[in-house]
Amino acid sequence: MKFLITGANGQLAREFLMTLNTHDVIALSKEHLDISNPNAVSNAISQHKPDVVLNCAAYNSVDRAEDDFDSAFRTNAIGVRNLATACKMHNTLIVHYSTDYVFDGEKNDFYTEEDKPNPINKYGESKLLGEKYLTEETDNFLLFRVSWVFGKGKQNFLYKLSEWAKKNNVLTIVCDQISVPTYTVDIVKFTLLSIKEGLRGTYHLTNSGCASRYEVARYYLEKIGLTNLILPVNSEDFHEKANRPHFSVMSNVKLSKALKLSIPSWKEGIEKFIKRGMK
Ligand SMILES: NC(=O)C1=CN([C@@H]2O[C@H](COP(=O)(O)OP(=O)(O)OC[C@H]3O[C@@H](n4cnc5c(N)ncnc54)[C@H](OP(=O)(O)O)[C@@H]3O)[C@@H](O)[C@H]2O)C=CC1
Numbered sequence: 001m002k003f004l005i006t007g008a009n010g011q012l013a014r015e016f017l018m019t020l021n022t023h024d025v026i027a028l029s030k031e032h033l034d035i036s037n038p039n040a041v042s043n044a045i046s047q048h049k050p051d052v053v054l055n056c057a058a059y060n061s062v063d064r065a066e067d068d069f070d071s072a073f074r075t076n077a078i079g080v081r082n083l084a085t086a087c088k089m090h091n092t093l094i095v096h097y098s099t100d101y102v103f104d105g106e107k108n109d110f111y112t113e114e115d116k117p118n119p120i121n122k123y124g125e126s127k128l129l130g131e132k133y134l135t136e137e138t139d140n141f142l143l144f145r146v147s148w149v150f151g152k153g154k155q156n157f158l159y160k161l162s163e164w165a166k167k168n169n170v171l172t173i174v175c176d177q178i179s180v181p182t183y184t185v186d187i188v189k190f191t192l193l194s195i196k197e198g199l200r201g202t203y204h205l206t207n208s209g210c211a212s213r214y215e216v217a218r219y220y221l222e223k224i225g226l227t228n229l230i231l232p233v234n235s236e237d238f239h240e241k242a243n244r245p246h247f248s249v250m251s252n253v254k255l256s257k258a259l260k261l262s263i264p265s266w267k268e269g270i271e272k273f274i275k276r277g278m279k
């Protein structure tokens with residue numbers, strides 16, 4: 001099976017590259033394939049004729065998207081539509097990733113695939129439009145909503161935490177944002193199993209369990225031997241541009257039933273990540 005990976009310098013793409021046999025993979029970074037360019041996308045799919053496109057490209061700057069919706073929209077919505085159109089032409093499976101931030105966080109229970117999204121920030125809006133364009137354009141898709149992704153890379157909360165911890169003895173961490181930290185290794189594993197099993201459609205792919213940012217910080221920093229004082233605070237204490245959902249935990253039951261497998265907890269994910277040297 002031949003894979004084409006977009007956004008090849010990102011943290012999820014790099015995890016795929018570490019797992020897949022490189023003979024079967026075409027990996028294109030933004031420099032080599034900007035997914036917002038329809039001709040470039042069409043040419044890349046025609047030229048490489050992959051069986052599967054793994055779309056790991058995204059505009060992920062949640063705060064910046066508030067003032068620069070155009071950039072977020074171009075990559076997270078138009079880019080996805082370009083890929084979906086080209087994949088449909090060649091009957092290629094497209095695997096795409098969305099986010100817990102498509103939900104408003106008001107449900108106070110785990111979100112299922114049946115729940116109606118209602119984003120409360122511009123990044124979430126752009127990702128929801130990407131979902132819409134994907135599902136309107138083709139049936140041959142796997143759409144995974146993931147949350148609080150961590151792995152080798154900098155676009156994640158654990159990396160940011162360790163940077164904050166190096167600079168400050170006392171950390172103030174929000175306790176009113178609850179979701180599921182999800183390890184790139186598990187995203188890759190369950191994506192590849194889903195492809196192998198022939199699944200299609202929308203699934204929530206998160207590690208199991210849930211936690212506030214404050215709980216994650218305490219767990220992670222203790223595990224890596226840092227003794228910073230960590231104080232719980234509310235989101236309103238940070239004057240961030242973007243609103244973030246208070247409770248965006250997604251249930252992974254649909255995926256776990258479809259694969260007849262249980263998905264490891266976020267704590268197991270973090271332990272595995274640390275054992276691998278946080279690489
Ligand atoms: N990180 C997280 O916490 C979460 C991520 N997700 C989703 O998971 C998926 C993987 O994210 P992750 O690996 O963490 O993201 P990263 O930010 O690590 O990687 C995204 C990559 O996409 C590239 N990119 C940006 N715009 C374009 C474009 N127009 N064309 C091609 N490439 C582009 C970026 O390049 P450059 O850096 O040069 O712009 C970057 O290399 C994304 O769909 C993301 O939205 C969902 C929930 C949480």
Ligand SMILES: Cc1cn([C@H]2C[C@H](O)[C@@H](COP(=O)(O)OP(=O)(O)O[C@H]3O[C@@H](C)C(=O)[C@@H](O)[C@H]3O)O2)c(=O)[nH]c1=O
Nearest residue numbers: 060062099100101147148149156157172173174238244
């Ligand atoms: C600076 C600082 C921030 N925070 C909090 C405020 C804010 O909610 C959060 C910001 O961390 P991040 O930048 O990792 O959060 P954010 O970029 O919002 O993370 C999100 O990214 C996108 C791509 C997703 O799809 C989501 O699933 C989620 O992972 O950290 C603290 O608690 N203490 C601090 O000292």
